[in-house]
Amino acid sequence: MLSELNNMNLDMFPQQLQSLQGRLANLYQDANTVVQPEANLLLAALKELDTASKILDITTQKLFEQTQKLVNVQVRLREEYKRYQDLFEFIPNAYLVSDTQGKILSANRATATLFNLQQRFLVNKPLVCFIAVEERQAFRCQLNQMHECECDYVRDLILGIQPRYCEPFEAAMTVAPMRDVKGKLTGWHWIVRDIAQYGSVKILPPAAIPSLQ
Numbered sequence: 001m002l003s004e005l006n007n008m009n010l011d012m013f014p015q016q017l018q019s020l021q022g023r024l025a026n027l028y029q030d031a032n033t034v035v036q037p038e039a040n041l042l043l044a045a046l047k048e049l050d051t052a053s054k055i056l057d058i059t060t061q062k063l064f065e066q067t068q069k070l071v072n073v074q075v076r077l078r079e080e081y082k083r084y085q086d087l088f089e090f091i092p093n094a095y096l097v098s099d100t101q102g103k104i105l106s107a108n109r110a111t112a113t114l115f116n117l118q119q120r121f122l123v124n125k126p127l128v129c130f131i132a133v134e135e136r137q138a139f140r141c142q143l144n145q146m147h148e149c150e151c152d153y154v155r156d157l158i159l160g161i162q163p164r165y166c167e168p169f170e171a172a173m174t175v176a177p178m179r180d181v182k183g184k185l186t187g188w189h190w191i192v193r194d195i196a197q198y199g200s201v202k203i204l205p206p207a208a209i210p211s212l213q
Contacts, residue, residue, distance in 0.1 A: 094192040102127040102143050116163040132160030132168045152177055170195045
């Protein structure tokens, strides 16, 4: 049924409805020549059908208006998403989003460069895989503490990062909670910077971390 509706030419529907109403008017006139009492029954049925067709006409117009509004909203949402996606991709720092357990959900190009792994291979990888082996336990403890904490504040960590097939380096990690509209914790925003490359690392305020929920 849905596929049939999708294949309908909705632009033609108002014209088809008008044609139906025209035929009903003709039938109504013809019914006046029919012998009673059949004529009364036919006239009553035609009146009910005419009323139903008018209600359908009004409903159709409202449906078309609502559909156009939805189309406009979808266009604006796509434009807004594209803007945030560009921001996500091209900020100079490594920025990634993980779930509450630290599994990477998305990562920008700078993250791929820093971790020495293509973006598509970063998705679904545990972030702990890119932490230096000797500091992974400390990282897990920090992650557990943040998970249990109900505070909405940015936390700064200094940990060793282990890129793929490269030497480890010390990094500053800024992490902020990500929550849904009901306030439930759904994941983490991460910004990772090579301390040796940036020297004195400036901590970004929470508002500087783009949201891609």
